[in-house]
Amino acid sequence: MTSDYPEFVHPSPAVAAFEEQPVSHDDLVCTLISEDQLHRRVAQMGADITRDYADKDPLLICILKGAVYFMTDLTRMIDCSLTMDFMAVSSYGDAHKTSGVVRIIKDLNEPVTDRHVIILEDILDTGLTLKYLARNFHGRGAASVAIATLLLKEGTQAVPLDIQYVGFTIPDAFVVGYGLDYAQHYRNLPYIGVLKPELYAD
Ligand code: IMP
Ligand code: MG
16 A cells, blocks of 8 residues: 555455456456455455454445445355445546545435444545545444445545455556446446446546
């Protein structure tokens, strides 16, 4: 990680260079993370959360829509009592760059008061979305707030943030699949790939 944010140091696997990965779809430069790599890493994250939250009955909050596949796979790998809720926020619209403005589109159904919250996010880019959400749940009286992100882009964070669980550290490229979209498309790809830059306008 960049030296600006030493608190991001964590043992997540870094993804191999693009060129070594096969192309699997006409709109992709390459596959970045295969189905098998995803499933193995998510299983490890589930084991880590089971160990850390065994007696805490955590509330896992899935950030729609990008974290849906991550949540369904991850929670099946967590072997302790938990509840789930869903929140939808927008920080991007249909563009590929963050606006820095976080808007709540769908709020939670259950209160977070006195709960041990784990926010499940698909990808951490600038960190503005997660910073906003962590602060928001603390403000609502959560007992603790942890962050589990499937992907962390290297060197793009604009704000310091404590991240407890990271699936993969990836290079600064625009990725789609396994829940991640560009203009709402590509979420259903079962793996994660790098979108061809010519497909999104600057
Ligand atoms: P942040 O607030 O800049 O960290 O942005 C986080 C949100 O931006 C994620 O939840 C995604 O919806 C979106 N995002 C950031 N990078 C990508 C990407 O490479 N592919 C798809 N969505 C992305
Ligand atoms: Mg998105």
